[in-house]
Amino acid sequence: MNQSHSRLIAAYERMMERVHSGLAELEQVEADALPELRRRIDEAAELSVRLGELTREEAELIGAYVRRDVEDAGHYLAETGHELKDWLRFDLELVEDRMLEWFGTAADHTRLAFLQFSDELERASHYRAGEITGPGTLRCDACGAEVALHGTSVILPCVACGGESFKRIAADATS
Template identity: 40%
Template sequence: MSEKDDQRDHELHGYERMLERLRERLEETGEAVEHGFSEALDAVRERSVALGELTREEADRVAAWLQRDLEDAAEYVEKARGTYSDWLHMDLQLVENWVWDRFSSVADQTRLQWQALNRELQAAARYHTGEITGPGTLVCRDCGEVLHFKRAGHIPPCPRCHGSRFERAVRQRRD
């Protein structure tokens, strides 16, 4: 395994550990969501650095990816009146139960923060090759190729056009 592959796996494990710690902290603290999420994310990022699991740079990068994914899920649920399963755009049986429990718990907290702050997010080109994303479906912004993630993973270059910019694919709700 190459050094680059080791680094990618290292950050992927960091993403999963930070997501788990974030879920636990939000459940334990009961803090007001609009303040609790940012403070909780800062705390789990610092914990990863303090434990030597991630360097400062890695922890900052992983925390940004985690926040991006959670805000994206919260934005979809808020604006489209969808569900997290719609956002994932796949059968929930494919998602390992432990990932789903942790991700949905933190994403729900993020959705509440989203409502409290009423933030408008920029949707254009938010996902890039080399970053880590949570489970779901991404679409290449250059050619429309669809990439499916059953669990957290690194975003590869587009297999069709080798593009590096993606956006989250969401299923339209049928009422």
């Protein structure tokens, strides 16, 4: 992993932490959870720019990755009623506690909002090589090979076929 990727992965994790730190009050406004979550992600991205951690372009890109991952998790939880471990598709003990807390809190607070905004969510589950994502399992669109990501990672091209397009899969997904 190169230095640029390491820096962007660290920025993704800081942005998730900043978003998570402000979600406690969302319990009071569940119906407004999705717009509030998006606003908090935008604020976390803006703070990264003001602090000089990222350029505006990098902050917008990392913000989009955070938004995609949280929306994908919330969509899965809302539609299936399953647990976060099923979305990740591997043992939760393999994921850092802070990552689980971030995703779990954000996904739980937005579960109902996702049911209301389901038409916006289809795009949330598309992943490309070179993007950054949180933990979970991705399936190559070209050959079906799976890759389990146990932490924040850069999505690499498929090791089986070199494919660059993936879809997140859950424990109950069938081949």
